[in-house]
Amino acid sequence: MSRDFSRTDRVGQEIQKEVAMIIQREVKDPRMGMVTVNAVEVTRDLAYATIYVTFFTLEGQNVEQSIELLNEASGFIRGLLAKRIKARIMPELRFVYDKSMIEGVRMSSLVDQAVASDQQKKNDKGDA
Known part of the structure; x- marks a missing residue:
């Protein structure tokens, strides 16, 4: 009997849940506004995770600037994620705007x- 979900799918779901919580509670940058994590794609070797996000845009908010802020904070987010998820390899995080x-x-x-x-x-x- 085959599995319904692959390991990368399960890891992606866990990363999506935890990254959403981390961004909501830990990332304190007023320039970013409200962020929604829509999906996470993890490579088979678990080296990279592409995180698709959308923003509830505020007046004057630039989507490119918000993505840049998230990518700059990816090391901080990855460190917090490593504390929450018990994994031998913690993927490098890349944030992408989901259109x-x-x-x-x-x-x-x-x-x-x-x-x-x-x-x-x-x-x-x-x-x-």
Whole structure:
């Protein structure tokens, strides 16, 4: 019987949970705002972890600056993570902005516009 999740998936889930807690409670940089950890991809050798994040943007907040701040704090976050997770190898953390949420909202908006356009055309044909 095969396993449902690979080891890298389980490690990624644990890293996602702990990094979210660390960013929320330990990283005290007001320039960053609210950060959501969406997903974590860990390489097979557990050497690197790519962490996908989104931000609840504040006025004047720059996403690139926030990603840069997280990448600068990655050593600090990795140290705290190593204390919380018992692992022989602690992956190097890389933070990446996750655009999927914005793309989802954009696609939903396009679908709504198309449906409204079709409804308008249907109503115009019915009136004629």
